[in-house]
Amino acid sequence: MKLYGYWRSSTSYRVRIALKLKGLSADTIPVNLLKAEHRGGAYARINPEMRLPTLIDGEHTLTQSLAIIEYLDEKYPGTPLLPLVPHERARVRALALAVACDISPLNTLGALAFLTRQFGLTDEQKNEWMQHWIASGFTALEQMLAKSPYTGSFCHGATPGLADCCLVPQVYNARRYNIDLAPYPTLLSIDAACAALTAFVAAHPRNQPDAV
Numbered sequence: 001m002k003l004y005g006y007w008r009s010s011t012s013y014r015v016r017i018a019l020k021l022k023g024l025s026a027d028t029i030p031v032n033l034l035k036a037e038h039r040g041g042a043y044a045r046i047n048p049e050m051r052l053p054t055l056i057d058g059e060h061t062l063t064q065s066l067a068i069i070e071y072l073d074e075k076y077p078g079t080p081l082l083p084l085v086p087h088e089r090a091r092v093r094a095l096a097l098a099v100a101c102d103i104s105p106l107n108t109l110g111a112l113a114f115l116t117r118q119f120g121l122t123d124e125q126k127n128e129w130m131q132h133w134i135a136s137g138f139t140a141l142e143q144m145l146a147k148s149p150y151t152g153s154f155c156h157g158a159t160p161g162l163a164d165c166c167l168v169p170q171v172y173n174a175r176r177y178n179i180d181l182a183p184y185p186t187l188l189s190i191d192a193a194c195a196a197l198t199a200f201v202a203a204h205p206r207n208q209p210d211a212v
Contacts, residue, residue, distance in 0.1 A: 001026035004043065005053040006033045007208035010104055010169035011065040012053040016208075017165045018069040020199035022079050026055065030210035033109055066100055069162055081161040092156050095144060095163035099170045103137035106130075107173065130177050138174070138184050141167070146186040153193045160194055168194050172205065 003019070003026040005012030019026055031037045031052055038050050047054045047063050055062045057075075062068045073081045082089050105111065107130045115121045115129065145151045155163035171191045174181060181188055194200045205211055 002029055002056040003027070003053055004029045004031050004046065004055075006031055006038075007205045007211040009033060009052045010173055011051070011100075013169035013172070013203060013205060014065045014100075014165045015053050015055060015068050016203035017160075017168065017200060018072055018081060018162075020203045021081065021160060021165075022072060022076050024072065024076060028209055030208075032210070066096060066162075066166075069165060073162070081165065083156060083161070088150065088156065091148070091150060092161055092163045095141065095155050096166040098137060098141055098144070099163075099166040102140075103134055103170055106133040127177060131179055134170070134174050134177065134179050137170075138179075138181075138187060142184045142186050145190070151186065151190075154190055160197065160200075164190065164194055167191065168200060 001019075001024065003012070003015060005015065005028065007030070031043055033052070037043060038047075038052060040050075043054075044050050046056075046061060049063060051063070053063075053065060053068065055068045055071075057071075062071055069081060082092055112126050112130075115126060121129070145155060150156050152158045154160045155167060167187065168191055171181070171187060201207065
């Protein structure tokens, strides 16, 4: 397998975690977002959306991080990332989507660049934008997790899964932007439990070959 990604991309980070949790290996092919290597050229022919990540598994080219993770979960069922019970699977997917759809897209480099180009936002204003949407999303996630009997050491029970693959990179981003995480003790507890596992350590941005 080959994984096209960027060391600090949260979507790439999600897939790296999933691969490590499943004990799978993929050759890393760095695509530098800051140098716009994802736009045009060879990468655009691989992924017309020009977004990260892209996973190539044999003859199959896969895009969108959650679709990639569910593909891995179905093709390589060892160490499942989703529970077997339908309503529990729906819960885990909802937690993952709360990050992947409601928080992450509002804080991408592309979105921030548009805010600067179209509306002339300053760096301080962009930081306020990011802090607002991350805090708003985390407030909802904290309630969803803290009030659920299904929450354990991880987002769902005693083993990490799809939701943790999404949560941990977003907590990493929140720390980068100096978000006050004190109001989210459940999120912090889950993040700490993940940080103690080898799979999450190996997937961390600082441990990637293109990290700077």
